[in-house]
Amino acid sequence: MQFDIITIFPEIFESYFNASILYIAQKKKKIKIKVHNLRDYTTDRHRTVDDRPYGGGPGMLMMVEPFYKALRDIKKKRKCKIIMLDPAGKKFTQKVAEGYNKLDQIILLCGRYEGFDERIKKLVDERVSIGEYVLSGGELPAMIIVEAVTRLLPGVLNHEHSTKEETFSPDLDYIEYPQYTRPEFFRLGGKKLSVPKVLLTGNHQKINEWRRKHRKK
Numbered sequence: 679m680q681f682d683i684i685t686i687f688p689e690i691f692e693s694y695f696n697a698s699i700l701y702i703a704q705k706k707k708k709i710k711i712k713v714h715n716l717r718d719y720t721t722d723r724h725r726t727v728d729d730r731p732y733g734g735g736p737g738m739l740m741m742v743e744p745f746y747k748a749l750r751d752i753k754k755k756r757k758c759k760i761i762m763l764d765p766a767g768k769k770f771t772q773k774v775a776e777g778y779n780k781l782d783q784i785i786l787l788c789g790r791y792e793g794f795d796e797r798i799k800k801l802v803d804e805r806v807s808i809g810e811y812v813l814s815g816g817e818l819p820a821m822i823i824v825e826a827v828t829r830l831l832p833g834v835l836n837h838e839h840s841t842k843e844e845t846f847s848p849d850l851d852y853i854e855y856p857q858y859t860r861p862e863f864f865r866l867g868g869k870k871l872s873v874p875k876v877l878l879t880g881n882h883q884k885i886n887e888w889r890r891k892h893r894k895k
Contacts (some may be wrong), residue, residue, distance in 0.1 A: 679831060680710045682752045683820050684745065685788040686727055688713040690817045700825060703834045711761040711824065712752075719747040728791050737792030745787060745798050747770065753784035760802045761823070762787045765818030767805030770819075774806070786823060788816030841859065855889040 683691065689715050695701070703709045717725035728738040749760060759781055768774075778784060787794075799805065807818045821823065828834055858873040865871070875889045 679708065680755065680783045681780070681824050682770045682783065682784065682785045683711070683713045683817075684716050684752070685713065685761070685815075685817055685820070685823075686716050686720060687788075687810050687815070687817060687860075688715045691821065694821050695824075699829055699834065700744075703828050703831070706833065708831050708834050709824075709828050714748060714752060716744050716748060719744040719751070719786055723742055725810070731792070735792075740791055740794045740798065742795045742797045745794075747803060749785065749801055752785055753783070757781050758783040758785065759804065760785045760787070762799065762802040762805045763789060763807075763823075764794070764805040765807050765810070765812050767807040770806050770808050770823060770826075772826070774821070775830060779822070779830040784823070784827065786816070786820040788820055789814045795798040826883075855893040 685691075691711075695704075695711050695713075700709070700711070704711065716727050719724055726741070727744050728740055731737075731739050746861070753760070757780070759778065761784060763786060806819070806823070808822050813819070817826070856874075858877060862878070863870055864871050874888065876884050
């Protein structure tokens with residue numbers, strides 16, 4: 679799986695993509711991540727990527743031409759999806775991530791300023807939002823999508839059931855169950871918090887019954 683991210687702030691991604699699961703996935707060659715500076719696809723000496731909107735109005739808009747040139751150069755795979763990160767787009771969910779992990783290439787367009795020139799929408803396959811709020815740009819949403827999709831790819835996580843028995847998994851009709859680890863007892867103020875005794879029994883039938891009973895709807 680190849681992820682290509684188009685942004686004017688490529689330096690934002692370096693630390694996040696070089697740690698934890700995403701770093702390991704790259705080392706295993708399960709994914710390849712390329713971050714592209716949109717300014718490399720401009721033609722003027724100022725490397726301009728934005729301009730004032732026709733008709734007036736506040737702020738600046740991302741220009742269509744640099745994105746067009748970038749996409750023409752970056753799109754390589756047949757099973758590719760070009761995604762504009764847009765707060766007005768469709769909501770990104772676990773189900774959407776499941777669909778994306780069937781692709782060979784995902785290209786993510788990160789906006790800034792007041793948004794995109796309307797014509798850029800003609801260049802993309804989907805507009806996607808990570809939530810009903812506004813951020814300064816699409817860089818954080820891009821990181822979220824890369825991680826959500828990557829961890830679903832075979833061989834990325836160590837445990838084969840890790841993606842099947844977790845929150846929002848399509849195999850579950852609930853949002854997990856309470857889980858505990860060491861120590862068995864923990865004192866919080868004057869109160870002792872204990873691990874439920876059934877989880878210490880080793881009786882998997884009883885443990886599964888307890889988990890079903892206490893699962894979160």
